[in-house]
Every structure is written in structure tokens, then in C-alpha cells.
Amino acid sequence: MTFGSELTGREIAIVDANAAALGVTRKQLMESAGNAAAGVIRDVADADDRIEIVAGRGNNGGDALVAARFLGAYDCRVTLLGDPDDIGTDIARENWDALERSTVETRTIGDSTAFDLSDPDVIVDAMLGTGISGALREPVATAAGAINEADATVVSLDVPSGLDASTAALADGAVRPDRVVTFHKPKPGLSELGVPVDVADIGVPPGAEYFVERGDLLRLSRPADSHKGDFGEVLVIGGGPYTGAPALAAQSALRSGADLVRVAVPAAIADEVQGYSEDLIVRPFDGTQLTEPAVDPLLDLAADHDSVVLGPGLGAGEATLSAVEAFLADFEGTAVVDADALRVVPDVETEATLICTPHRGEFERMGGQDAADWETRAENVAELAAELGMTLLVKGPADIISDGKSTRVSRTGNPGMTVGGTGDVLAGVTGALAATLDPHPAASLGAYVTGRAGDLVVEERGYGLVASDLLDRVPTAMWDEQP
Numbered sequence: 001m002t003f004g005s006e007l008t009g010r011e012i013a014i015v016d017a018n019a020a021a022l023g024v025t026r027k028q029l030m031e032s033a034g035n036a037a038a039g040v041i042r043d044v045a046d047a048d049d050r051i052e053i054v055a056g057r058g059n060n061g062g063d064a065l066v067a068a069r070f071l072g073a074y075d076c077r078v079t080l081l082g083d084p085d086d087i088g089t090d091i092a093r094e095n096w097d098a099l100e101r102s103t104v105e106t107r108t109i110g111d112s113t114a115f116d117l118s119d120p121d122v123i124v125d126a127m128l129g130t131g132i133s134g135a136l137r138e139p140v141a142t143a144a145g146a147i148n149e150a151d152a153t154v155v156s157l158d159v160p161s162g163l164d165a166s167t168a169a170l171a172d173g174a175v176r177p178d179r180v181v182t183f184h185k186p187k188p189g190l191s192e193l194g195v196p197v198d199v200a201d202i203g204v205p206p207g208a209e210y211f212v213e214r215g216d217l218l219r220l221s222r223p224a225d226s227h228k229g230d231f232g233e234v235l236v237i238g239g240g241p242y243t244g245a246p247a248l249a250a251q252s253a254l255r256s257g258a259d260l261v262r263v264a265v266p267a268a269i270a271d272e273v274q275g276y277s278e279d280l281i282v283r284p285f286d287g288t289q290l291t292e293p294a295v296d297p298l299l300d301l302a303a304d305h306d307s308v309v310l311g312p313g314l315g316a317g318e319a320t321l322s323a324v325e326a327f328l329a330d331f332e333g334t335a336v337v338d339a340d341a342l343r344v345v346p347d348v349e350t351e352a353t354l355i356c357t358p359h360r361g362e363f364e365r366m367g368g369q370d371a372a373d374w375e376t377r378a379e380n381v382a383e384l385a386a387e388l389g390m391t392l393l394v395k396g397p398a399d400i401i402s403d404g405k406s407t408r409v410s411r412t413g414n415p416g417m418t419v420g421g422t423g424d425v426l427a428g429v430t431g432a433l434a435a436t437l438d439p440h441p442a443a444s445l446g447a448y449v450t451g452r453a454g455d456l457v458v459e460e461r462g463y464g465l466v467a468s469d470l471l472d473r474v475p476t477a478m479w480d481e482q483p
Ligand SMILES: NC(=O)C1=CN([C@@H]2O[C@H](COP(=O)(O)OP(=O)(O)OC[C@H]3O[C@@H](n4cnc5c(N)ncnc54)[C@H](O)[C@@H]3O)[C@@H](O)[C@H]2O)[C@H](O)CC1
Pocket: 012, 015, 016, 026, 029, 030, 033, 056, 057, 058, 059, 060, 061, 062, 063, 088, 089, 127, 128, 129, 130, 131, 132, 133, 134, 135, 136, 137, 138, 140, 157, 158, 159, 183, 184
């Protein structure tokens, strides 16, 4: 199981874009959707029935325009609500143009409230699908009223026009169908309608939900009216034997869009860490490494942040590991745990929400069972995640992300990324994403984006990358492929 058994509007958009990334275009899916819809309509219509197809300007309408082609043997009329010049998508427009050149009877009704039906036996409702926003507007509102009053069998495509598939809310005046044919997976709200729902397979490639692909980038947004703080504050706790690791993690969190990143390191190395970049806000704690006296002040500091990245460069000293344990024992927020800090995780009692980012060796040390093929490894990752009650991101040629319920695989990245420091980047990116997203999507996107940043470096100049090369590719990896 990857996504849930019902898909929300956002998830549908992600699956759709991931299907395209896997080589199956939305036009292909639309063709299958229209074909499947025609099958259901044949099921409800007698041979001499009159069929009225009411199509909106979006892809829901597009599905019906395809269906009309498959229903050529029927007495069928297609009404497009709106001006053909306003058809919202290229693929719906191409299907409209194809119908116009055919013998299928078509008409358009502009943005008015004039709407009539030709006494049909069957009405196909394809005005609005998952693209609905807000209350029904004209001319859809009037058409929905007329459809509801007609003495005909009403078949809705995907969802009844007026059902919001993200919230399961029914708009006032929504179409009340006798039957629904929905595509790929059920949508929230359909089962409560009390009418038969056919779920049609439209050829979404297996893997569009399982693999993290560029459709997942749709979870990122930077609305025009954003305010400082909307994208979270991240605290990186690290350093001691190493200085570069916490700096890399913190800079990666900044490049991933966090509004503010503070990096807490031992006072002895604070200047050196600051020296890596003037963008860093360094918060020193006493000593040369993390030890118990620093824990309480760090817990206070962490409480003011949306997420914590715990581990980069801390080392595996005994005193440090017991401080890490003490921190996690009292921490209740969200933490990305990486590197040596992972050593305490299997045994620690914590209320915190954890995202752990082990490589395969660390995964085994945590109690997981590695496997040569990633399918088996994915099952084992899911098992350990369920047992530990946390999200695991197990790094490897294919990164595996699981919280025990949902398991996904990210295939970005390349052999150039086996160098030191790339894990610190991943932890920082994931920490920033976890400041605003749920742990599983944050970890999934963290893996995808970091791997893609590495791919961009290698595309540009081949192997020989160093971790800091990834930093300025992270924003590109996040934003340039937005579907
Ligand atoms: N993977 C899949 O499941 C596939 C689904 N397909 C079909 O595509 C629709 C969703 O299409 P989309 O273009 O995103 O949106 P809609 O057609 O639902 O609507 C957009 C259209 O409607 C106008 N609008 C929005 N809200 C309102 C409102 N409240 N009142 C009036 N008008 C409104 C908006 O302005 C746009 O013009 C999905 O349901 C499936 O049927 C693909 O065909 C195959 C893949």
C-alpha cells in the first residue's frame, strides 16, 4: 500500500504527474477514462436511448468528449458548457476538435443561465471533476439543476459535479447521480452517496504511487501571500569531532526554503562553523562536544522550532550518545535523526515524531534486515518502521521511505553521491521539509530532491562531486520540474 485507498484531489494530481513522469501521458489516461465511461453508459442505456452528454471546460469534460466518440452508435448529443475557446486544457480541446470534425451532434452553451435538455433517457454529467473549487458557478449551477429535475438516468464521470474530492463536501445544488464511474481509485465522499460506483482502471502505470517522482513536487508551494514563518524554523544540533557536517545540514535546510535555521554546536567549534557561511545563525553550547549539561538549554531552544535535525557531526562518544538519549527522552517535537545519533534510537523512549535516515549498515544496526534486492528491503524497512513507530528513510541506490503503513521508493541520485557529507545534506533538506509537511512526505521529497540535486551536478560536470556542490542545486531540484 502506498497512497490510501481513496485519493484526494492533491494526491490525484501527484499520481497523474507521476504517471506522466513514467511515460504515460494524461491524454492516454483520458482516452482510457472516456473508453471506460462509455462502457458503463452502454450498460445503462438501451440501444435506442437518447444520450445527453454535458461536458465542462476541464479534463472531466474531456473524458466525456472521448466517451462520446466511443458511443457513436447511439443517438447522442454533446453539450459543451462554455466557449470552445475557453476550454481549459490542450487535451480536452483536442478531443473537442476531434468531435467537431466527426458526425457526433455538438452544441455549446456560453456563460449564461440558458440551459435546456432534449428529453434524454441518459444524462452524462461531466461538468466538474476533481478540479472543482468553491460553490457551483454558472452555467454549471443551472445545468446541474436541470439535470437533477430531468426524468433520466444520470451517470456522473469521476465524481458528481459539485462533490469536492479533497474534502468530501457536496456543494449546494450538486448533481445527484444514479451511478458514478470513477477513475483509477475511489474518491472521498463517493461511498456516502448510496449509488453504485464503478472504479475504472485507466492504465495509471503501477509505480505512479510507489515511486517518488516529480509529481510529488506538487506538495511544495510558495504562495504569493506567504509570510515570514510560513515555511518553518529548523534547529540543527550537531558538531564536535566534525564541523562541516552541521554547517552542510543547516545550509541545506536554508536552500530547501526554511525561513530560519539555527545551528547549535559546541562552543569550541562555533567560530569555525560560522566561518562556512554568513547565512548561518550559530547557537553555541558549552564544551567541545555535546554532553548532558547542554541538553536542557537545547530542549528549550528546540521548543521554538518546527523541526530539529539531530546528529550531523556529533560523533559517537559515550557522553555524547547519552546526551542524545536524554534529549530525545524529553523532546516532543519532530526530529530528523541522522548519523551517530541513530545509535540510540532503537532503545530510546520518546514522545517525539522521528524521521530516521540510516544508510543500509545503520539500518541493520538499528535492527533491520538488509536485502540484496530493494523490493525485499522495502518490506523489511516497513517492518522495522512499524515496530519502532517512526518514519525510516533508508539510503541506498534506491532510497526507501516507510512509516510502516505507506512505503515508497525514490530513485534519484547516482554513484557520485557516495562521498562524505551528502547524508548531511539529505538530513538538512528533510528537516526543512518536515517543518511544514507530514513526516512521510517530507522524507520522500527529501530523498527525491537531494538525489536530483546530485544528478544535476553530475549532468553538468560528471563525477567528482563534493557535498557542498549539492547546496545550490537543491532549489533547482525542488522548483524547476514543478509539474
Ligand atoms: N488520474 C486521473 O484521475 C485522471 C483524471 N482525469 C479527469 O480529469 C478531471 C479533473 O480535471 P481538471 O481539468 O483538473 O478539472 P475539472 O474538469 O474537474 O474542472 C475544471 C474546470 O471547472 C471550472 N470550475 C472549477 N470550480 C468550479 C465551480 N465551483 N463552478 C463552476 N465551474 C468551476 C474551472 O474553472 C475549470 O474550467 C478528473 O475529475 C477526471 O475526470 C483525466 O481525464 C484522466 C486522468
